Amino acid sequence: MPETAPSRPAPRLVGRGNELRQLSLWLRAFAEGASTAPVLIAVSGAPGMGKTRILQELQSQWSDEDLRWVWGPCDRLGVRAPWEPVRRLLALAAGVEAGQAEHERRERLNALGRREGLSADDLDAARVVLDLSPEDATWASLEGSERLQRLFAGLGGLALGLGDQRRTILVLDDLDEADGATMGWVEWLIAELLRQGGIGGNRVLVLATHGPELARVLPGGGRRRELVLDGLPSGEARTLLRELAGAPGSLPEGLLTRVVASAQGNPYHLGEALRLLVARGEARRAASGTLHLFVPESAVSFDENPLVWAVERVRTLERASLRVLQCLTVAGGEATDGALRSLLEEQAHWEGAVQALVDLDMAVRAELPDGPGLRLAHRLVGDAAAATLLGGERREIH
Incomplete structure (x- = not known):
């Protein structure tokens, strides 16, 4: 079975x-x-x-x-x-x-x-x-x-x-x-x-x-x-953050300390902080997967609310990807490709828009009961996408 x-x-x-x-x-x-x-x-x-x-x-x-x-x-x-x-x-x-x-x-x-x-x-x-x-x-x-x-x-x-x-x-x-x-x-x-x-x-x-x-x-x-499940102790949170960064020492210790404090031991938030650095262009992953900082540590700032990190990252999306993510959120977190494509004005951008969401860990491809589709990668992504929608836009998608 x-x-x-x-x-x-x-x-x-x-x-x-x-x-x-x-x-x-x-x-x-x-x-x-x-x-x-x-x-x-x-x-x-x-x-x-x-x-x-x-x-x-x-x-x-x-x-x-x-x-x-x-x-x-x-x-x-x-x-x-x-x-x-x-x-x-x-x-x-x-x-x-x-x-x-x-x-x-x-x-x-x-x-x-x-x-x-x-x-x-x-x-x-x-x-x-x-x-x-x-x-x-x-x-x-x-x-x-x-x-x-x-x-x-x-x-x-x-x-x-x-x-x-x-x-x-x-x-x-x-x-x-x-x-x-x-x-x-x-x-x-x-x-x-x-x-x-x-x-x-x-x-x-x-x-x-x-x-x-x-x-x-x-x-x-x-x-x-x-x-x-409570937040990870600071030592384990630092260990996880180093692993997510790809190699010990690839990020300054002071930055690690600030991220751990802001994430309050939440494993997903630790990863979201690193994804935000990449979305801002402040860090980049090498071919080996190791994350490297490209700006002075003092230039990096984090809001106290991790939802703000996710909203900021969502706002960096290209228009077509943002539209797909918003539709996916209004649909309840998952939807078939056909349903999502019907709501996308620029059909030629569909494949690129979806692949960008997958590459950015915002959505995953899934086999749904009604056919192939997409599912939100995490609830925080959906909350962030919802925060970018005005009431009229939400009604239009519905």
Whole structure:
């Protein structure tokens, strides 16, 4: 069965050793079937603290174990697509890909059912979420809470069925951005895991990342485990900054000190500071990847707010690239190539505009449910792009 984590190449993880050890202890209890193993592990922290990155590292360290990892990114999708994270989980589990004909998607889902021993009700719930007609005709008459409860039960049964065959970890990245239906289903699933837990432990684990505000409302009770990612200590932040610069000593120590202080240990902000130096023309990367400063250290200044760094970098974009980034932001963080191209006045500049965003770490190419497209590289980039839009421009793009 296909499994995935986010496709961007991950840099070496600096620091977070204690956090990784704690996550591994909890995961070991789940893998060994301990009756007290968690049903939910929640990793929280501000944007840029490395929540997704630490889960990538965790999966890499556990790659030799007989565990099924299925990722369902939730970032900013709920505003326009109910069930989207669950759609991604299902598409990944069944091997459903963008552009497939309906009969092929249906057959792949049926094959998943045969392989994993799933019930007809479970498969019908999956068909509804994947926009395929269910085989049970009574679905057509279901409305409101009755339909929702049947979806909860069917999708929950499907998740539990996957776990029966192989211990399964459902990774819900940026859960605080999920739509209401997905959040309701997660709560239902965790309640069911708590109800069924016992000898042999649960065979499904929900592993979620989220911002600080969601922690107080998450379910799980005594079998919920929480890990908070704070900023890196200054020593580890300096180590990461040197690695991002490409070589020890390539940047003045005084500049490193100022960047570390401004970024407050946030790994993404450390990288954004270096990207800003390049965007301003104050630094340049050699062919070896090493970053070199081309102005006196005293000439480099940083605002106290890292969002201002990102806004400044966005404002250096060429017109076509800025337009694509703004459209991508208004679309909720991802959109197909076709949708974005339709909003670009200068069609001849499309490829160059997109490649510039990819090269500048503002967007990544992605295979979306409706075809190839783009996804924001980070939430901070979207916030910065939104800050460059006037109200009228936002309405025009909508």
